[in-house]
Amino acid sequence: MHPRRILLLILILLVDAKAQQIIFSIPTMERSIMDSVRVKNVAIVKQGSFFTKQYRNLFVDVLGKSEKEVQAKVDKAFQQLFYGDENSQRIYYAVKPDMAYILDAFQNDVRTEGISYGMMIAVQMNKKEEFDRLWKWAKTYMQHKDGERRGYFAWCVKANGEIIDPNTASDGEEWIVTALFFASHRWGDGEGIFNYKAEAQAILDAMLSKSNLFDGSDAITNLFDERTKLIVFSPIGTAARFTDPSYHVPHFYELWALWADKNNNFWKEVAQASREFLKRTVHPKTGLAPDYANFDGMPVDPWGSGSDNFRYDAWRVAMNVAINYEWFAKGDTEWGRWAEEQSNRWLDFFYSQGIGKYASLFTLDGKSLTTDHSPGLVAMNAVATLASNREYCKEFLKEFWHIPIPDGQFRYYDGMLYMLGLLQVSGNFRIY
Numbered sequence: 001m002h003p004r005r006i007l008l009l010i011l012i013l014l015v016d017a018k019a020q021q022i023i024f025s026i027p028t029m030e031r032s033i034m035d036s037v038r039v040k041n042v043a044i045v046k047q048g049s050f051f052t053k054q055y056r057n058l059f060v061d062v063l064g065k066s067e068k069e070v071q072a073k074v075d076k077a078f079q080q081l082f083y084g085d086e087n088s089q090r091i092y093y094a095v096k097p098d099m100a101y102i103l104d105a106f107q108n109d110v111r112t113e114g115i116s117y118g119m120m121i122a123v124q125m126n127k128k129e130e131f132d133r134l135w136k137w138a139k140t141y142m143q144h145k146d147g148e149r150r151g152y153f154a155w156c157v158k159a160n161g162e163i164i165d166p167n168t169a170s171d172g173e174e175w176i177v178t179a180l181f182f183a184s185h186r187w188g189d190g191e192g193i194f195n196y197k198a199e200a201q202a203i204l205d206a207m208l209s210k211s212n213l214f215d216g217s218d219a220i221t222n223l224f225d226e227r228t229k230l231i232v233f234s235p236i237g238t239a240a241r242f243t244d245p246s247y248h249v250p251h252f253y254e255l256w257a258l259w260a261d262k263n264n265n266f267w268k269e270v271a272q273a274s275r276e277f278l279k280r281t282v283h284p285k286t287g288l289a290p291d292y293a294n295f296d297g298m299p300v301d302p303w304g305s306g307s308d309n310f311r312y313d314a315w316r317v318a319m320n321v322a323i324n325y326e327w328f329a330k331g332d333t334e335w336g337r338w339a340e341e342q343s344n345r346w347l348d349f350f351y352s353q354g355i356g357k358y359a360s361l362f363t364l365d366g367k368s369l370t371t372d373h374s375p376g377l378v379a380m381n382a383v384a385t386l387a388s389n390r391e392y393c394k395e396f397l398k399e400f401w402h403i404p405i406p407d408g409q410f411r412y413y414d415g416m417l418y419m420l421g422l423l424q425v426s427g428n429f430r431i432y
Helices: 003-014 016-023 028-040 067-083 112-124 128-141 170-187 196-207 237-241 250-259 264-281 313-329 334-353 375-387 393-402 411-425
Strands: 092-095 099-104 109-111 163-165
Touching: 067 092, 067 411, 092 128, 099 112, 099 128, 099 411, 109 112, 112 128, 112 170, 112 411, 128 170, 170 196, 170 250, 250 264, 250 313, 264 313, 264 334, 313 334, 313 375, 313 411, 334 375, 334 393, 375 393, 375 411, 393 411
Parallel strands: none
Antiparallel strands: 092 099, 099 109
16 A cells, blocks of 8 residues: 555544544545445544534435535525425515515414524525525514514514514524524625624524513513523413423524623523433433423423424424534534434434334324324434434435425425425535
């Protein structure tokens, strides 16, 4: 073997923590030394993307697709969901002269969840016009301008801007803030509402400027419980006394701790508290999470809707664990090792149910509650492979690659998760 290659192998063995930097700095011919290892174990690289600035494209690395094929697939999904047929495909609707909203076609309303996902997709895709239109619509029709809810967003609004429910779904604020920070860093800040960083900071300030009385009264509370430092389901009354596991995005909080103008230590503590919460709330055998949970992680069903089971919200827990792992944890930290174990546990369960066959809703111990097979969950399971070292990860990625772009009456939620999943699995969900 050529001495240069021998030296390369020695460096990889001795500096495993730096493996990703080495892989991406050596000539293409010499990368082949690591190719079989990377395909066999997609979690081999130990450093997070925040540090390395590298984002894995599993469609290329594991399925062998070309970069051109992957980009075409991402572009096609964006085009259909944002500009496809208005009655059966698109969820993005422009409003003259300079606004737009994301429509839940089944419920015929607009939600902060959808607006925030749309903003995140737009900044990741470098679509500034779409981003600004969505942000202006949310700012105009959803954000409370005064009163005790000032700075918060009404979670559910009609397409004409009329508020349906003034209360807050806490995940909307989280994704909006992070999307605004990314926009600031990617495009620079403009004037007024397009001073993205100032707008993000104002929402962060609102999150911590309300009441700390999480006592079940009707008071509007902070978005984070002061005692546990966990995000609340909704910052009002009894809804501030429990949480939604899918709202826990420690990778976002880590960025807030770096970029916010104040409360930086608090956001760092929030990130750690959320990681510990996720460890508590998932089932020890199936890895499934409930839709809602008490702050101790135990499932809760406050309104008799079955929210103590694994339902639609909980699909996103796989994404949150995997993206935190991909960006920050990898396998070289205690939580990183847990994230690998959890993603394996989660995927083991769905693999046991059958690729292409598993249901969408379950009890936490694994009893199916429906027979449908949803593309949104298929997307989230594909994202989970970012943090898994199971050899069957390829099968989850294959299914995701081949499922059609969601359309029809349920295209909103499935479509949003499908688009986010494409960006995340293809290495296009990045920190800006």
